[in-house]
Amino acid sequence: MLMDSPIKIYEHLLHVLEQIPRGKVSTYIKIAEALGDPVAAKAVKDALERERFAEFKTKILESAQRSSDAFTDFVSDRPLELLASYQMEQAEQVIRDDDFNGSDRIAGVDVSYQGDVAASACVVMDSDLEVIDSASTVIPVSFPYIPGYLMFRETPAIEAIAEHVSGFDLLMVNGHGIAHPRGCGLASYVGLKLEQPTIGVARTLLVGEKEEMGHSVKYNGEVVAAEINRPGHPPFYVSTGHRISLTSCVEIVERMEGRRQLPEPLRLAHLEARRLMREL
DNA sequence: GCGACAG
DNA sequence: ATCTTGTCGC
Numbered sequence A: 001m002l003m004d005s006p007i008k009i010y011e012h013l014l015h016v017l018e019q020i021p022r023g024k025v026s027t028y029i030k031i032a033e034a035l036g037d038p039v040a041a042k043a044v045k046d047a048l049e050r051e052r053f054a055e056f057k058t059k060i061l062e063s064a065q066r067s068s069d070a071f072t073d074f075v076s077d078r079p080l081e082l083l084a085s086y087q088m089e090q091a092e093q094v095i096r097d098d099d100f101n102g103s104d105r106i107a108g109v110d111v112s113y114q115g116d117v118a119a120s121a122c123v124v125m126d127s128d129l130e131v132i133d134s135a136s137t138v139i140p141v142s143f144p145y146i147p148g149y150l151m152f153r154e155t156p157a158i159e160a161i162a163e164h165v166s167g168f169d170l171l172m173v174n175g176h177g178i179a180h181p182r183g184c185g186l187a188s189y190v191g192l193k194l195e196q197p198t199i200g201v202a203r204t205l206l207v208g209e210k211e212e213m214g215h216s217v218k219y220n221g222e223v224v225a226a227e228i229n230r231p232g233h234p235p236f237y238v239s240t241g242h243r244i245s246l247t248s249c250v251e252i253v254e255r256m257e258g259r260r261q262l263p264e265p266l267r268l269a270h271l272e273a274r275r276l277m278r279e280l
Numbered sequence B: 001g002c003g004a005c006a007g
Numbered sequence C: 001a002t003c004t005t006g007t008c009g010c
Helices: A009-015 A026-036 A038-049 A050-061 A079-091 A150-162 A185-193 A246-255 A264-278
Strands: A104-112 A117-125 A131-140 A170-174 A198-202 A217-219 A222-228 A236-242
Touching: A009 A026, A009 A038, A009 A079, A026 A038, A026 A150, A026 A170, A038 A050, A079 A185, A079 A217, A104 A150, A104 A264, A117 A150, A117 A264, A131 A150, A131 A264, A170 A185, A170 A264, A185 A236, A198 A222, A222 A246, A236 A246
Parallel strands: A104 A170, A170 A198
Antiparallel strands: A104 A117, A117 A131, A198 A236, A217 A222, A222 A236
């Protein structure tokens, strides 16, 4: 599938909302289904909170009401279905084995938000946890947060800043790699687009379950992530992004671990992204 | 009562 | 992710 131009999800939403007949109502779930995936129900709700769609909010049923009479006969291109199949295609391109030269220079990226604006920061560190380079920038966002579709919201901001940093061997991303419903989370996608090895680091699981014994997280019968435990801190999860094995992910993440919960490059990138956003 | 979902 | 002060504890 070709993804030359980004999906204009809000225009699709507008198109769907306008189909609700005058005097009739619908539900967030039905609208999300029309967009191609019911998981987007909360994102639909969030969108209707915004000025642009405020006029349609009266067309939503109260949650306590029964939705049997909700308008559901929408005509839509179902954009989220398109995006989901795109992810499945991309998943096949992901390399889950080690395919990198050195691992001295580790970078971390993170993004901070404020309305329709994103501030992204990238920090590169060496094996001694010394900062080698860093950069940050601001860029508009045009896609909402929808569980499973984070890549479409965050990748543009990450690409925008990753280019402005000197060479790194490996990039750590806040979000899952292959530990994703369709095998291609943000970290994997960023790896494919930048053609760089990436590691996914996330605070909570999106899919999968930790095995009774050990630290492995299994999804559909395969190990897709590892739980990392640091004394005094809640656990977090690491998964293959692109061109690296899970074993190496764990090894590198533990090596870049300061005394905090998350790896230093990610912690610093997070601080920098927030700092930049708050000074605007 | 079920489900509860990266950032 | 973000909205948000003080407060408890190392």
